[in-house]
Amino acid sequence: MSAPTIDAPTTALPVVVIGAGPIGLAAAAHLVERGLEPLVLEAGPSAGTAVREWSHVRLFSTWAELVDPAAEKLLAPTGWTAPDGTAYPTGGDWAERYLQPLAGVLGERVRFGVRVTGVSRLGRDRVVDADRDAQPFTVHVTYADGREERLTARAVIDASGTWATPSPIGGDGLPALGEGAAADRVSYRVPDLREPATRARYAGRRTAVIGSGASAFTALATLADLAKSGDGTGTHATWILRRGISGSTFGGGAADQLPARGALGLAAKAAVDDGHADAVTGFRTAAVERDGERLVLVAEDGRRLDPVDEVIVLTGLRPDLSFLSELRLGLDERLQAPLELAPLIDPNVHSCGTVYPHGVKELTHPEKGVYLVGMKSYGRAPTFLAMTGYEQVRSIAAALAGDREAAERVELTLPETGVCGGAGLFDEPQAPDEASGGGCCAAPATLRIGGETPASSGGC
Known part of the structure; x- marks a missing residue:
């Protein structure tokens, strides 16, 4: 078990990324592009473990909207061929044809079967102020074989999502009496x-x-x-x-x-x-x-x-914040999303087409150097788009590299109608002119649903 010392320098430490899903792996790609070293920790056995659980589902978004630019640059020298940008993949396609190859390129920077059980500041619980920001993060993990380890990091990007924590039956947000027994x-x-x-x-x-x-x-x-x-x-x-x-x-x-x-x-x-x-x-x-x-x-x-x-x-999903309890997070009291982001994603006001691109400014917490990204950043709001998550991690990687101008620059343009159109309805992918056109305003060609339904990880 590693035991870092108090006042350890942080510049040589990796940025720990929690989760090897679409946004976590994109975060790693952007960090590599910036010359920073990521360490991706994935509780499951493979890249996109959660995505694979809905492998039969076809997304609303096209391949062009589901491949991160920095990840594509990292994959290109390996001979990887980008899928047809106008086609709509299933969750299984997304995992096998993109996420797994990307994890392969990242190599030992991605560890599987590693569950994060706690994150804090080295030698500081959430109460202690003294020299807090100067201390690296300490990340407690448990391996699949039961081993425990304490890792240190210069920053932590939590891209663990919300898939593992569905909301319960109870109308008050709590499990109904007898729910567990049934x-x-x-x-x-x-x-x-x-x-x-x-x-x-x-x-x-x-x-x-x-x-x-x-x-x-x-x-x-x-x-x-x-x-x-x-x-x-x-x-x-x-x-x-x-x-x-x-x-x-x-x-x-x-x-x-x-x-x-x-x-x-x-x-x-x-x-x-x-x-x-x-x-x-x-x-x-x-x-x-x-x-x-x-x-x-x-x-x-x-x-x-x-x-x-x-x-x-099917009453929604919610973030698991338990392993972040020793960090000072600034979260909206209703959505459990970062305070500056919450008004932009409030589902009572916004659909995915009206959520503005955002980055490090809206995702910053009182605890400097920790970021919730992807679905996790949206708390209980359901309007997340993969493209939005890619812009989040691009901005955060720029900020961690000291490029504040790039961090604050918006490099994603979403049309007012959003980028959520797609083939959630179709048994087989169709060419854009045969289906919905890939936008949000065309009339659906069919009401056939079967097993190919929209997924919140890539669409709304």
């Missing part, structure tokens, strides 16, 4: 019905879908497709909304700036209209009770729903 029948992901075991889990059964966003729309449409298939007779969904149904419940439909998102809402509405799902409104779940092999959801107002076989919880 874990064998509760899922927090959109099911991939191409997998035989998953398909059998939902076929011919009643499933409660909790949530009101694109993921819930996708689950409803997916279950409706199953109900219409030969092996899905009897499949039915109960859609549980915490609010009532209004004109905006199903999104903007054909008028939505994001055609894929609009089509998802229309498909969810069709699932209800066609009788494959029932909608229950104003239902804030307080408890999950067993009824033999089935589950009964109980609301805060005492209402009880008919028993269901399965529950799919």
Whole structure:
């Protein structure tokens, strides 16, 4: 176990990057371009571990919007060929054709099977002021084999995302009573019905879908497709909304700036209209009770729903801040995003097309040298774009290299309609003139969803 000394010089230390996903690896590429040494720590066994968990999902964004410029420069000398910039990859494509090669180029700068369990200042807990900024960061890690180590860093870039921390069932943001005990029948992901075991889990059964966003729309449409298939007779969904149904419940439909998102809402509405799902409104779940092999959801107002076989919880994601508890972070009290960034990404005001590019200025905390980036920086807001994350880490790398002018310069232009159009709807990638044009304003060509649904990691 390494044991650094107090007052160790920081200039020769690496910048620790937490997470080997799209934004973490892009951060490493920008640091290398700036002559700084990154050390990427990934808890999973491979690059893009979280992305691989939704490998069947097709993103809203095109390849041109999903490859970081500094990463592409790093890959080019290896003979790597950039995919067709107008095509829409799945999560599996993104991981295999881009993230894994990028991690390979970075080599020993990326370590897998390393979980960060704590970050602090060397010799200083969060209370101590004396010489705080002069001390390097200390990063406590646990390896897959159980070994522990303490690493030191000149700065820390947390790109660990939010995928591992889905929000619970409870309408108050806490787990519902009995939620843990019902874990064998509760899922927090959109099911991939191409997998035989998953398909059998939902076929011919009643499933409660909790949530009101694109993921819930996708689950409803997916279950409706199953109900219409030969092996899905009897499949039915109960859609549980915490609010009532209004004109905006199903999104903007054909008028939505994001055609894929609009089509998802229309498909969810069709699932209800066609009788494959029932909608229950104003239902804030307080408890999950067993009824033999089935589950009964109980609301805060005492209402009880008919028993269901399965529950799919799609109530959003949230950042895990537990291992950062000894750092002085400045976070918005609602979104858990950096204070200066939060007003720019408030989902009550913004969609991804109206979020301005931002960088080190908006991502700086009272604790100098620590940055939350990517989905982690957005806290509980769902409007993140990969391109925005690439601009974040470009700016931060420039600042760490002492190039303040470049750090404060905006090098990303997002059209007012955003860059969120795409093939979340399509079974197969289509040429831009056959699909949505890659923008946010073209009408969707089809409402077919199946297993190819939008992902928040690359689109909205």
